[in-house]
Amino acid sequence: MSGNRDGVFRGRGAERELLRGVLDSGTGVVLVDGAPGTGKTRLLAEAAALAARRGFEVATARDELDQPFLLARLAEREPDGPALVLLDDLHLAEPGTLAALRSLLPASTHEKVVWLLARRSGEGADRLFAAALARGAVRIDLRPLPEEVVTDLVADLAGGVPDHDLRALTSTALGNPAELVALVDALREDGLVEVVAGNASLRSGRPPLRTEALLLGRCQSLSGKARHLLQVASVLGRRFEPADVAEMLATSTAILLPALDEVIRAGVVTSLEDKLAFRHDLLWRLVAESVPPPVRRALHREAGEMLLGRGDSAVLAAGHLLHGAQRGDVRSIDGLVTAALAVLFTAPDAAAELAVRALELTDQSSPSLLDRTVIAVRALTAAGKLAAAQALAQDALSRQVSPEASARLRHCVATTTLLSARHAESAELSEALLHEPDLMPQLVPWVEIVRMMALLGHDRRRAEELAEDVVRTHQGTPDDVLATALAVLAAIARDTGQPGAALDLARAAARSVTSQELSAYPQLLLATVLGGLRELAEADSVLRRARSGTSAVVTKGILIEVVQARTLLQAGRIEEAAVEARAALTAAEETGHTALVAPALAVLALVAIHTGDLPAAVEHVDRYRHGVPADGIVFSHAFYQWTDVLVTYVESGLEKALALLTDEYPDLVSSGLFAEEPRAAGWFVRRALEAGDSGLAKSVVARVEQLAADNPGFRALAAAALHARGLLDADPSALELAAQQEGDRWARANAAEDLGVLLTDRAAAVRALESALSLYREIGASRDSARVLGRLRKLGRRRRAEPARPASGWSGLDDTERAIANLVAKGQTNRQISTQLFMSPHTVNFHLRKIFRKLGISSRVELVMRTRDDR
Incomplete structure (x- = not known):
């Protein structure tokens, strides 16, 4: 048929x-x-x-x-x-x-x-x-039906246009109509075909009983030699080298040719450019499961040893050894350890699995036990499994171990406690290690790095002393201890209102990094300093470089998401900032990175304030005030305090907000806040004048003007000073000039709103307020937009400004959304798109949901079709 x-x-x-x-x-x-x-x-x-x-x-x-x-x-x-x-x-x-x-x-x-x-x-x-x-x-x-006819026939039988996966499975019929009909009938009977909006795909999570029987019948009709070939090949993977199968069968590829030809003609295997492959995952799984488990384990072990024996990738070999290695099998276990070290930074989850499995298979009396324990702890830490890493290290330390192994394990514990925000404990452990006379020279730099980072969150005076000493004594080529010391000094300079010095130090720190184990902290600190000064293009460039590195250490990933979230917020991209911050918060909480919880909460609190979600804002600030510590390592203490003041103002009013400056944060105005959040200067002057506190208003203006004078190269500081002075002096021309010079949309909107409030000419006031409204709407600051609409209504202006972009259709997509839609049309995954556009997969998914909503579609398939139609 x-x-x-x-x-x-x-x-x-x-x-x-x-x-x-x-x-x-x-x-x-x-x-x-x-x-x-x-x-x-x-x-x-x-x-x-x-x-x-x-x-x-x-x-x-x-x-x-x-x-x-x-x-x-x-x-x-x-x-x-x-x-x-x-x-x-x-x-x-x-x-x-x-x-x-x-x-x-x-x-x-x-x-x-x-x-x-x-x-x-x-x-x-x-x-x-x-x-x-x-x-x-x-x-x-x-002859067999051509591919386009097969697609039409499957569409007839399935009731929808088949997607790539369904076409791949039906290709096993090799264009034979009867087999094609039988296969689609089996898939439908098993409930595996799902049709949505005219598109047919394979549904997961259903037992493919009749389909399995049909495909197994096709395999069982092959000759014995062909079936054995398939079983060995299935152990090697969905894709395999014919020569590997021949080696495992102790024969040659030439002798296997008839069996290879048979499995290809049967539609079970197909030829790719460089390898042979099972035509579909389901076929591969069925053949693999037909091999008894003990035999499969033995074949995996033989495959792993074959790959190790001829010097192939230890990672490839480890994939087999994971399934086949046995206790006491020294060669296989060593292969697992080698592979774990090879992918420690690029694939830490895999490294952790390999290292832990190697440890499980190691005899307790083995001299390699402690070395493998250290590797497992390092891999678990890189994979973000901090509790498991610490428990494993402490369990090993509870037994009698050599001084060298003890030092390595205690350093691992110091690292995990640092990431868990237990800074005093981490510093104490590191100090004790550094006082040991026989500490291994290769371990000293890493202990010193952890100590400086822990002290940055616990004892800043001591951290500054140590960092200055490192900078004085380290000469010659850059190294990671120097990079850490420069980053510590940069963070302290940022927090004490020395933005120029902070930027120079952060740039020097970023240039000095040589190792992946620092988790990109110096680079990301540089991005935070640049973001605070509203040098957003350069901050974005630094973040791109950090994302493009090969390291996939979980700590680095969460750090990038946190800093990216705040940079997006500073750029006025509220929704994207929320996506990144939520992803960072979830990852930090799941992995025990307590030190990174507060930064994510602070960003989410500001997002909630500007979108009008007061309960969420209060909850976020409450958590980092009374629960998780805000340590000032990633963002400054002033940033958290400023967020607290802002939320308190919205929740409880001006009096309680300003009372925080006296009762809890007396140094906030004199800190480096206005170099990190320049628009906070205008907010404080506005609120101080509202409260009749001219002294506070003048001290804010004096502070931000001093920062601008001491750091003449930064436009954001100059504009912030002009904005604050304009408010204090009720000077419309200063505010108008500030609105023109402000470096980001937030600050321009704030200055335009303040100008509209100050102006007595109704028409000019309306123009300024409508400019502010347009900017707030562009940003997505719904609460701020509502406030400005209220001001416009008081002036008799009830017309709502039209949105700058249509709400639906292709014309409603912005440049980022169009770029993502085009890459989806080319068949790229979210992860591939995130690499191309230097954003996280979370952000890509966020944009995709917006694209679907604007185009009135619900799937990537529909997006591909709409994109092609549009072209």
Whole structure:
């Protein structure tokens, strides 16, 4: 059968036209060749129906036993009109029947008789077909359906256009219509076909009972050698090298050629450019599961040892050794350890799995036990499994271990406690280690790094002293201890209101980093300093470099998300900032990175303030005030305090907010806040004037003007000073100039709003407020937009400003959304797109949801189709 259930005949148009031509002439011989299931019987049935409609007498045999009797009747027949003789399955015919048929065919050429003869290709009737061809017979060779016809047929059968995965599975039928129909029927019966918006895909989570039986039947029909080849190949993976299979079978690729050819012809395996591969994951899994578990483990072990033995990638070998290594198997366990070290930074989750498995298989009496314990702890830490890493290290320390192993394990504990925000404990552990006279020289730099970072969160005076000493004494090439010391000094300079010095130190720190184990802290500190000064393009460039590095250490990933979130917020991209901050918060909480919880909460609190979600803002600030510590390592203490003041103002009013400056944060105004959050200066002056506290207003203006004068190269500080002075002096021209010079949309909107409030000319005030409203709406600051709308209503202006971009359709997509839509249309995954556009997969997914909403679609398939239609 080559059609669907409603009788539409797919993919045999040329053959049908040929048959029509022969029937039109009324005489001739047509030979039909085809493999089982290619549609011979269907083609013959259609020809018979067509001939009957044209007045032909149709003569056919019921089966091969009836063929001799039919031929005898035909030999005695008196021609009285056109006739069609149909003979199917001639490969089963007896020699006598074929001989009789050969004798009849020449005699019929002058009669109004059309002979339609069919057989399975290469299975018999060769002399008959050769003789008929020699006498001018027409041959139809029913080949597999082409790919585009298969897609149409599957669409008919499944009820929707098949996606890539469904097409891959149906390709195992090799274009054979009968097998294709049987496979789709099995998939539908198993409930595995899901049709959404005209698109058919495979549904996961359902047992493919009938489908499995069908595919297994196809595999079991192969020869024993072919089945064994498939089973060994399945252990090697969905893709495999023929030479690897041959080596495992202790033979050569040349000797395996017949079996390889058989599995390819059966549609189980296909040839790629560089390897062979199972046509679909389901086939691969079925074959793999047909191997008994003990045999499968043994084959994995042999595969791993084969790869190790010839010097292939230890990572590839480890994938097999994980499944096949046994306790005490030194060679296999060493392979796991080697692979764990090889992917420690690029794939820490895999490294942790490999290292822990190696440790589990190591005998307690083995001299390698402690070394493998240290590697497992390091890998677990890199994978963000801090609690497991610390528990494993402390368990090992509870037993008698050598001084060297003890030092390495205690350093691991110091690292995990640092990341868990237990800074005093981490510093104490590191100090104790550094006082040991026999501490290994190669461990000293890493202990020193952890100590400085812990002291930055615990004892800043001591951290500054140590960092200055490192900078004085480290000469020559950059190293990670120097990078850490420079970063510590940069953080302190940032927090004490020395933005120029902070920027120079942070740049020097970022240049000095040489190792992946620092988790990009110096680079990301540089991004925070740049973001505070609203040098957002350079901050984004630094973040791109950090993202593009090969290290996938979990700490680095969370750090990047946190800093990216705040940078996005500073750029006025509120929704994206929320996505990144939520992702960072979730990851930090799940992995025990307590030190990174407060930074994410602070960003989310500001997002909530500007979107009008006061309960969420209060909850976030409450958590880092009374629960998780805000240590000032990633963001300054002033940033958290400023966020607290802002939330308190919205929740409890001006009096309580300003009371915080006296009761809890007396140094906030004199700190480095306005170099980190320049728009906070305008906010404090505005609130101080509202409260009648001219002293506070003047001290804020004096502080921000001093910062601007001491750091003349930063436009954001100059604009912030101009904005604060304009508010204090009620000077519209200063505010107008500030609105023009402010370096980010937040600050421009704030200055434009303040200008609109100050102006007495109604028309000019409306223009300034509408400018502020447009900027707030562009940012997505709904609470700020509502406030400005209220001001406009008081001025009698009730017209809502039109959004700058349509809410739906292609024209509603911004540049980022269009770029993502185009990459999706090219078949790229979220992770591939995130790499191309230097954003996290969370942000890509966020934009995709917006694209779907604007275009009124619900899937990537629909997006691809819409993109192609648009083009």
